[in-house]
Amino acid sequence: MPGLVLIKWFSFAEQQSYRALIQLENAREIEEKMKEIAPIERYGKTFDMPLNDLTFGLAPGGTVVVWIMNGAENAIEVGRYEASEIETHPEHYREITERYNRDSRDYIEKHGIPIDGW
Template identity: 35%
Template sequence: MVRGDPIDRRLRTLVLLGLLLGLAGCAGGAHRLPYDSWRLGLFAPNYMEVWIETADAVDVQDRVFRRAMNGVAAINTPKNLKGDPRGWPTRSGAGAGKQVLGADLPRLVYVRWQSLAEPQTYEAYIVIPEATRRAMVKPETGYCPARGIWREDYRDMLTVGLAPGGIARVWLMGGCLSAIDVVRVQGTVVKKGPYGGKSGGQHRPLSATSKAYIEKYGIPYGSW
C-alpha cells in the first residue's frame, strides 16, 4: 500500500513548481474521486531497458506519495532482435505500475530512472495539466475488448514512457477507453549518478538480449 506523508525537502521544489505554474486546481478542496484510486504505470521502448529508482506522485492537496512505483519498467525484448524500439506505440499499454491509494487527482509526478541502454541516470518533473485532471473524472462510454461489451468507464490510468536521452512521455487511459496524449517532458541528467552517487557510478546491468540489439543496431535517438 502506498500512502502519503509530509513533503520532504527533495520534493519541495516539485510542489512549488506546480504552484508557480498555477496548476493547483482545486487545492484545499477534495475532488471526491468516482473510483477508489488511480494507477501509475511506466514502460520503455523495446530493448531500451529502464530501472526506476523512484516515481513519486503529488496530488492536488500537496500530499506526496513517495515510491508510488519503482523497479523494472514494462518492456519487450524479443530474442530474435526483430523488435523495433523507434517511436512510441500507437496504443501504449498500461505499463508496470501500482495503484496510488489514498491520493486525490495527480498534480505532479517526479521520476528518477536509470536508462540502462546508455547507461545514464535521469530525472523528470512532470506537471499534470488541469485538463487531464478533468478528463480523469469524466465518465465516458467505451468498448471493452476483453469482455466484448460497451460500458461507462473512467480514464484512471497515467502511463509514462521512458526513453534514452531522458525523454518522458505521458498518456491517460482507461480500461475501456482510448489513450489521450498528455505531455512530453525532457528530463535532465542526475549529476550524482545512479542511486544518488551511492553505487560508485555503477548502473544496473543490461540484459544480454538488449545488449546484443544495441551493439548491432544502436540507440535510435530522436525517434521519441
Template identity: 30%
Template sequence: MSKFKLLVMCGVFGLMVGCVKGKNGLPYEGWRLGLFAPNYMQVWIETADAVDVRDRVFKRAMSGGASIQTPKNLKGNPRGWPSYPGWGAGKYVYGAAVPRLIYVRWQSLVEPQTYEAYIVIPQAIQQAMVKPEKAFCEFDAKWITDYRKGVTVGLAPGGIAKVWISGPCVSPIEVARVQGEVVKEGPDGGRSGGNYALPLKPETKAYIEKYGVPYGSW
C-alpha cells in the first residue's frame, strides 16, 4: 500500500486503533482496569488478565480487593448498578494496546463461590477508547479533550460481570453483561483447601443476615 493511500485511510478511519498515533496505538500512556462490587457484596479478585488487540497477554493486571461501599446501619442499597460506576479499585495497564479480551477469576465472599468470566471487548468499544471527546470537567471547571481510557468491571453474586468504559470527565458507555462460570476447583484453584481469602466485614455480614443476597437484580 502506498504512503498516500495509508494517509487517506487514516484520515477517513482515524478512529480505528491502527491509525492512532502514540505508543501501542494509544493517544495516552495506558488504559486503566478497575473492579468494584455492589454495596456489601464483598469480592476478592484472584486475577484479572488482559489480552490486547496485538494478542499480548498481561497476567494479573489487577488482583486483590475490589472497590466496595459498606455503609453503616445497613443504609446502602446493593441492588442494580449505578448510572456512573466510577473506576473501581485498579491499576493502569502500561505497555498494552486497547484490550480485546479480559479474563476475571474472583471469589464472591457472600455466597461463598468462585467464578470466572471471559469478557470480549467489541471493536466498536476499542475504537471508542481512542476517540477524543470534548468534555466539560467539573473538577476544574474547564473544557478539555478527554478519552474513555478506563475499563470498569462490576462483579456481583451469581457470577455476574458488568463492564463499562469511561473517562474522568466523559460519561460511561456500557460494554457487556457476562454470566460467569463456577470454578469447580474452588478458591485458589483448590490450593487453599476450600478456604476463602477474607472473612466478611461486620457490615456485610449484618446485611446478609437481615436481607440476604438480592439475586436477579444485577
C-alpha cells in the first residue's frame, strides 16, 4: 500500500491543471480494511470479494476523493484532499479538449461545471 501518492491531471471542463501530493496517513488501516470481504453483484449472481480497489476520483476544482471498493455499490470513502493549481498548457490538450467540449457542452451550459458534491 503506498503511503504517498503524487497525482497530476488536466481538467478539461476548466482548462486547468492540478497537482496533489497525497499522504495516506492511515495507509495500514486502509490496507487492512481492503482485506474485508463484501458482496458484489455481477451477471445476476452475488460474489463475496475483498475491497481490493484503491480508487482516486479527480474532480473539477481540484478535489481528490479516495475510496476502497470491489464495486461502486460498496465504495467506502477513506480520504478527501485538495489539489493545487499548477501551470497549464491547454494547447497540449487541444484535440481531446475539442472532443470533450463537443460531448459535454450542453450539460455544462445547462448545469455549470460540477465542482460541489464530490
